[in-house]
Amino acid sequence: MAEFIRAESVAPDADAIPGLSVQWVLNKHTVGTQKLTSGRTTMAPGVRSRLHYHSNAEAVMFILKGRVKIIIGEQREEHVVEPGCFCFYRMGEIHGQENVGDETAEWIFCYAGAPDVKEADTVFVE
Template sequence: MAKVIHLKDIMANTTYEPPCWIFFGINNETVEGAKAVMGLTRSSPDVKNQRHYHNNCNTGQYRIKGPVRLLIGPGYDTAEQDFIPGDFNFIPRGELHSAVGCGESTELVFCYAGVGSLKEAGTVFVEPPKSKGPETERTQTS
């Protein structure tokens, strides 16, 4: 059966990928048997999230607000790409990636395909967080 999950009812996760605020809307905790993880990521204008990859899933992203520079690939062979509002981004399973803010607050929708939880995604962080994110809080709908 279809299920609507309201953003206003989701607590921001600030520990998974600091300094980002991540609102996990669809996963096997919110939708029984879900084989997808989908959410909204918000970040500050100067965001620099830690480089990471997902062992068990491809990732799709759609940029809603604020441009970033994507850093894709290992340190010795990192490609940089602009990712601006209105763009889609596909990250294959196992590809190292991160993003650097370009002076505006950012928002994107993401989906981990074929897995129902963060644990199943098999995310591996290869560097420490850049800074501690804010305390967990409810989203503001402004």
């Protein structure tokens, strides 16, 4: 049976860095997913996430608001994306985000292959 959850009803992750809000909306704990985790992230201007990868999940972002610099791979290749852009990260691919705009950035993310953040096995490289 379908389930409906408003993102606002899910508390942000208390472990996120200042200026970064991550809401783990759909996962095995909230709706019983088996191979999917999804949620919403907001990032204040000037904030940058730590570079990381997911050893057990592919990841997708869909940018809703703002200008976000995406940092990818060992070479730290950079791409600036804006609303309407999908970003796909392969399993094990290093990535991070930085809000390079003057407004709060917002995106929806999805981890395919892992039913929660713990099982995605996020590894920080900095």
